[in-house]
Amino acid sequence: MKRLWRWLIPLAAIPVLALLAYGFRVSPRDIPSPLVGRPAPAFALATLEGAPLSLESHRGKVVVVNFWASWCYPACYEEAPVLERNWRGYRERGVVVMGLDIQDKREAAQKFVGDFGLTFPVAQDLKGTVSVDYGVYGVPETFFVDRQGRIRVKHVGAVTDDVFKSTVDRLLAETAAP
């Protein structure tokens, strides 16, 4: 009995340490989005040029919705050329890339678009309603929407060529079948 008692306190520390070890390994920034698999929230915004931009007008296409900001350095600066390059490569195959600029100044956004020579539609989400609709908690975040208008993948952090190509190829292939 006495021996058991002596071991009880160190033994009790094991679950606590295990919990701590688990807690420190998990990044508090990795939050699973409840939106994956659900219909992408609709929005109607105006591009920097003043043209209307909505998700519905691109129904039937694979849509890449990218949330960014000009102050988001370096991740947004890394992915801007990637998005532009892939938009040019895929636009003929029924893929749309759209950039939604959040918590930003119009001039800064225009400079960013000009600096990177972005040709895909870019709109500002001035009131943050679209970002909250998409459960955005930071930039950059990218949502891959399938032809049925459902969010299939949420990517947190800069999009790479690998991520873009593998995800979009998968969505194009899968929805090409009847």
Place this chain on the structure above:
Amino acid sequence: MSRAALALLAMLIMLGSTLGPAPVQGATTVNEDTVYDIAAQLRCVVCQNLSVADSPSEMAGQMRGIIRERLAAGESPAQVQRYFVDRYGEWILLSPPRRGFNLLVWLLPLAAVVVGLAAAATLVWRWSHRTRGARPATATVDAAMSERIRRELERGS
């Protein structure tokens, strides 16, 4: 006035303008206390350890605006909270709802307190009983030693 004080004043004025009564939109008037109550239960998504009510960040400001708009549109506070949970998951709530697996968070500390109190009580009971039983054992001093103590005491006085 120092710079820090000026900055603080500027922040207070800004806070006042965001928390102060908003222009009435739609049919229902929005009670700012309700906006605050809902915001206080939501985690600020860009700062993690602050509530949307307390955070000075732009995102939190926009979220307070969204809460206000939804209330003005006639939604109940529960519906507004549901809207945020639907998009961010239960993660957005500063205190997890008391059901299912989350109950562990509420019950484990209570269980720990009960176990701790029981352990402390047992220990105290044991210690008090052990000393009572052990006293005669420590009191055994042989005759030579007690003689020596007596002599030392006498010499000292």
